Amino acid sequence: MRIALIAHDKKKPDMVQFAIAYEKILAKHELYGTGTTGTKVMEATNLTVKRFKSGPLGGDQQIGALVADNKFDLILFFRDPLTAQPHEPDVSALIRLCDVRQVPLATNMGTAEVLIKGLERGDFAWREEDKDGFE
């Protein structure tokens, strides 16, 4: 499955902890991320994360464009609800596109834990039939 990892600055420690805790599961999948989040996850684990631009520089939009083409199976986006983001429109657009394409999306660690356990259990098998490949 193709998974995107994204975290706002104050949630990056949560994302790193999550990646460490679920490294064995995540390692079985194709990982992508926004620039800084992807770098921090790679520094803390043995995972390989293909990185897009940093969120404020367009990374959310790059991932959103691929969601629009139904290329992602799961988006783990640890948002900071208490800090204004200069690129808030990009954040909202990405979340909206997940809803347009019915792509599973976690915006906090609690939901991410449920989804990653479901992923491991095989609950995402329907995505294999539904998604489109990267060209």
Ligand SMILES: O=C(CO)COP(=O)(O)O
């Ligand atoms: O800003 C972000 C998501 O909106 C995350 O971007 P970085 O991972 O580059 O910090």
